[in-house]
Amino acid sequence: MLEIEGLRKRYGGTVALDGCTFTVAPKRLVGLLGPNGAGKTTLMRCLLGLVVPDGGEVRWLGAPLDGDRGRRFGYMPEERGLYPSMRVAEQVRYFAMLSGLPSAAAAEATTGVLHRVGASDLSERRVEELSHGNQQRIQLAVALVHDPEILVLDEPFAGLDPLGVDQFGALLLDLAADGTTVLFSSHQLDLVQHLCQDIVTIDRGRVVLAGELEQLQRATAHRRVTVVFAEPSTTAWTTGLPNITVERADDRHVQLRLEADSDPDHVLRAARTAGSVLRFDYEPPSLEELFREAVGR
Template identity: 80%
Template sequence: MLEIEGLTKRYGATLALDDCTFSVAPKRLIGLLGPNGAGKTTLMRCLLGLVVPDGGTIRWSGGPLGEDRGRNFGYMPEERGLYPTMRVDEQVRYFAMLSGMAPAAAGRATADVVRRVGAGDLSGRRVEELSHGNQQRIQLAVALVHNPEILVLDEPFAGLDPLGVDQFGALLLDLAADGTTVLFSSHQLDLVQDLCQDIVTINHGRVVLAGELEQLQRATARRRITVVFAAAARRNWTAALDGVTVEKAEDRHVRLSLDAGGDLDRVLHAARTAGPVLRFDYQPPSLEELFREAVGR
């Protein structure tokens, strides 16, 4: 278990982290969310020991992180951290030795991890010759070569095409299934919703939403309703319904949000009196809706 408690960091007059507290369970995919400038990168750098917090504690497996935390963590920065003219195998082996591996062990680990990320046929090529997606694979191989328990990724999907996103996402799911805790930041909320079991949302340096995504969706009072009619429905059929907000209304398609004061049975009855109903979907809010609500508070 990774536990962050009361983490605070100030840069002059700017409070980058303000009493951040949350925990990360092992073998999970965790999405780290927040607007630009919210404090996500500062938080990741504190986890890695690249930035010293002004206050708070970081614990792993019940104990404090020491100076050798690099052996527990793998890090993939948003900006490239690779040497463009080095061959892939030389590059990954070099970073393996920087983590403390002996040359022979580093060579074996390099071969294994390059295959694991699906880049075995790229070992002899220079990084500058690779596509953006394949460079991402090599950057991930560098972060994984020392077999870390926690993988921290800063915007790993930035710039990838849809196929690259699918492949990279599947790889992260496999890593989590094999025992690695994966924490990654992203502005692609639909992608985070598809991949992650847990989320942490930061705004102005504070944690405003954290926990298992499904539990957070169940806990909110607001729900979304989509109604599809077989023909054009009677207009203004929702006017007398309490706790209902019309988000979108067309002749046959209506999208509503239902708050804690709304009655689902009354909504369904009103829809049926407005016209023949083909579909009536009742869904929890999406991650994007949860995010907007949390950040807007």
């Protein structure tokens, strides 16, 4: 268990972290969310020991993290941290040795991690010759080559095509299932909702929403209903329905906001008075809605 307790950091008059507190459990993918400038980068740098917080503590397995963080953490920065002209295997092996592995162990670990990220056939290629997606694979290989206990990724899906996103996401799920503690930041909320069991949302240096995504959705006071009609219709059928707001509508689609105690069967019966219903979806709020409510804008 990775525990972040009351982290504070100020840069002059700017408060970057203001008592940031949450936990990251093993075998879970945890999405770190927040608007630009919320404090996510400062938080990650504190976890990695690159920034010393003004207060608070980071604990791993119940004990404060010591100075040997490089062996415990794997880090994948948003900006590319690779040497463009180096060959892939040489580069991964170099970073393995920087992490403390002796030469022979570094070579063995390099072979294994390139196979794991699906990049064995790229070992003799130069990084500058690779596509963006394959460069992401090598960046992840560098983060994993020393077999870290905790993996911190900053916008790992940025710039990937849909196939690359699927492959990268599957790999992260496998890593978490094998016991690696995985925390990644992303602005792609639909992707976070698809992959992550837990989320942490930071705004102005404070945690404003944290926990298991399904529980957070169940705890909200409203639901969404989307109705699709076979033929053009109006929203007149919604008049008089209690605790319901029309959020969006065109001639065949209507999106409603319902309070949690509203009866969806009552809404469906009313919709059928207006025409043939092709689709009726009753859902909790999306992660994007939770995010917008949590940050208040």
